[in-house]
Amino acid sequence: MILWITIIPICNNHRGIEKHAGVHEVYVQYLKCSRCGTIYRLEDKPVMCRKKDLGRLDIIYDYEAIKEAISLDEIKKRDKNMWRYKEFLPVPDEKYIVSLGEGYTPLIKAKRLAEHLGLKNLYLKEETRNPTGSFKDRCMSVSVSMAKYFGFKRAAVASSGNAAAALAAYGARAGIEVYAFVPDFAGYGKIAQLLFYGAKVFRVKWTEAEDPTVKMMRLLAENYGFYPSPSFGPFNPYQIEGPKTIAMEIVEQLGLRVPDQVFIPTGAASLLTGVYNGFRDWNNVGWIDKYPKMVAVQPEGNHPFVRAWMERADPDKIRPWEKPPETVATGLEDTFPWDGDAGLRALYRTNGYGVVVSDPEIIEAMKLLASMEGIFAEPSGAAGLAGLIKALKEGKVDRDETIVVLVTGHGLKDPDIVKKTTGDAPTITASPEEFFKAAKEFYGVNVTG
Ligand SMILES: *Cc1c(COP(=O)(O)O)cnc(C)c1O
Numbered sequence: 001m002i003l004w005i006t007i008i009p010i011c012n013n014h015r016g017i018e019k020h021a022g023v024h025e026v027y028v029q030y031l032k033c034s035r036c037g038t039i040y041r042l043e044d045k046p047v048m049c050r051k052k053d054l055g056r057l058d059i060i061y062d063y064e065a066i067k068e069a070i071s072l073d074e075i076k077k078r079d080k081n082m083w084r085y086k087e088f089l090p091v092p093d094e095k096y097i098v099s100l101g102e103g104y105t106p107l108i109k110a111k112r113l114a115e116h117l118g119l120k121n122l123y124l125k126e127e128t129r130n131p132t133g134s135f136k137d138r139c140m141s142v143s144v145s146m147a148k149y150f151g152f153k154r155a156a157v158a159s160s161g162n163a164a165a166a167l168a169a170y171g172a173r174a175g176i177e178v179y180a181f182v183p184d185f186a187g188y189g190k191i192a193q194l195l196f197y198g199a200k201v202f203r204v205k206w207t208e209a210e211d212p213t214v215k216m217m218r219l220l221a222e223n224y225g226f227y228p229s230p231s232f233g234p235f236n237p238y239q240i241e242g243p244k245t246i247a248m249e250i251v252e253q254l255g256l257r258v259p260d261q262v263f264i265p266t267g268a269a270s271l272l273t274g275v276y277n278g279f280r281d282w283n284n285v286g287w288i289d290k291y292p293k294m295v296a297v298q299p300e301g302n303h304p305f306v307r308a309w310m311e312r313a314d315p316d317k318i319r320p321w322e323k324p325p326e327t328v329a330t331g332l333e334d335t336f337p338w339d340g341d342a343g344l345r346a347l348y349r350t351n352g353y354g355v356v357v358s359d360p361e362i363i364e365a366m367k368l369l370a371s372m373e374g375i376f377a378e379p380s381g382a383a384g385l386a387g388l389i390k391a392l393k394e395g396k397v398d399r400d401e402t403i404v405v406l407v408t409g410h411g412l413k414d415p416d417i418v419k420k421t422t423g424d425a426p427t428i429t430a431s432p433e434e435f436f437k438a439a440k441e442f443y444g445v446n447v448t449g
């Protein structure tokens with residue numbers, strides 16, 4: 001008994017957090033570099049490993065303390081956004097939280113699609129409904145909240161895609177300047193959203209093998225006090241905590257059940273790692289007692305992560321893709337999966353696997369999602385479904401398993417691809433005869449009978 005009494009205060013001191021009004025308890029014990037093992041404390045405001053070895057600062061939580069502090073019943077009473085899981089997130093005080101109401105997206109039971117595919121329990125995690133149209137909002141809500149806590153004034157990101165759009169929006173809300181470095185050939189569509197949020201966007205010329213946008217971000221972070229905030233771990237360990245809440249929501253929305261398989265479109269493998277870590281956290285507090293199979297889906301024209309799984313590679317020795325990526329799924333173009341080490345371990349530990357899909361298969365999945373379930377996803381957002389269809393063909397899915405497919409990004413993000421694949425609509429004058437004729441010729445439907 002005496003021992004018990006003395007241990008508790010020491011644990012609390014170890015967390016270095018005082019309990020008083022307005023401050024919510026932080027359960028981060030320490031951060032540990034995934035490469036060199038150097039330990040950091042949250043109070044030291046670490047973002048990248050000091051040793052410059054591009055290890056990720058994995059965040060280690062005190063699960064015993066979390067378990068004592070909070071129950072599932074209490075969580076269920078909270079607001080329906082991802083901050084209902086704040087004990088599992090690293091932000092030390094609610095006053096730092098920068099939120100646009102991200103998370104707690106619907107888990108939709110896909111009845112027509114399930115029937116079409118011959119499945120019984122198919123669910124779509126509908127991430128296109130996040131504030132800027134992709135799950136990256138979860139990442140950037142956590143990242144920008146931490147930037148606010150640390151006191152950064154300027155953030156830098158290497159991306160023209162969803163991560164930059166999300167950072168720009170949350171940066172705007174927090175009053176933090178956002179500098180986005182995009183490849184010189186990036187499409188205007190994606191840049192427009194960034195510019196409207198007030199981000200300062202720069203097209204960077206691609207003159208050497210190294211990604212020049214990542215190089216710019218790294219130089220500014222290491223030498224000029226910018227807060228690096230891409231959606232991969234070695235440059236920012238906080239954002240990867242956001243997608244943990246996807247796993248927690250899935251469990252809650254399934255009535256405290258763990259699905260059998262989760263299909264995840266994969267680029268840098270940060271999303272996959274984050275989702276795995278969410279299941280890990282709830283296993284660690286004892287609220288669930290198993291994992292789903294984690295399934296990584298990558299496009300044929302860039303699949304370094306799935307290739308590594310196929311080769312049963314050492315997670316610390318993943319080879320980058322040798323060629324420029326060629327795919328309609330622009331959100332999955334990372335030629336090196338920055339969080340592939342942790343992602344590959346997640347596949348091995350959950351008996352998961354990787355699937356490769358072609359561009360036509362991705363576009364077919366987009367069409368199925370939109371026309372059978374009313375969900376309009378961008379190609380990267382629909383790749384998970386393409387992966388499920390492939391896995392079914394390869395005999396990796398049983399008909400009565402509970403399957404969750406992450407639908408990660410909105411179709412309006414990429415209008416070019418829509419026009420390219422479906423074409424434009426026919427033009428008619430306002431006459432029933434012309435309508436009947438065009439309906440038949442263009443859509444193959446007979447509406448007169
Ligand atoms: C970023 C992104 C992904 C992939 O996430 P990674 O963490 O890079 O693996 C998938 N879908 C969409 C829409 C994305 O924006």
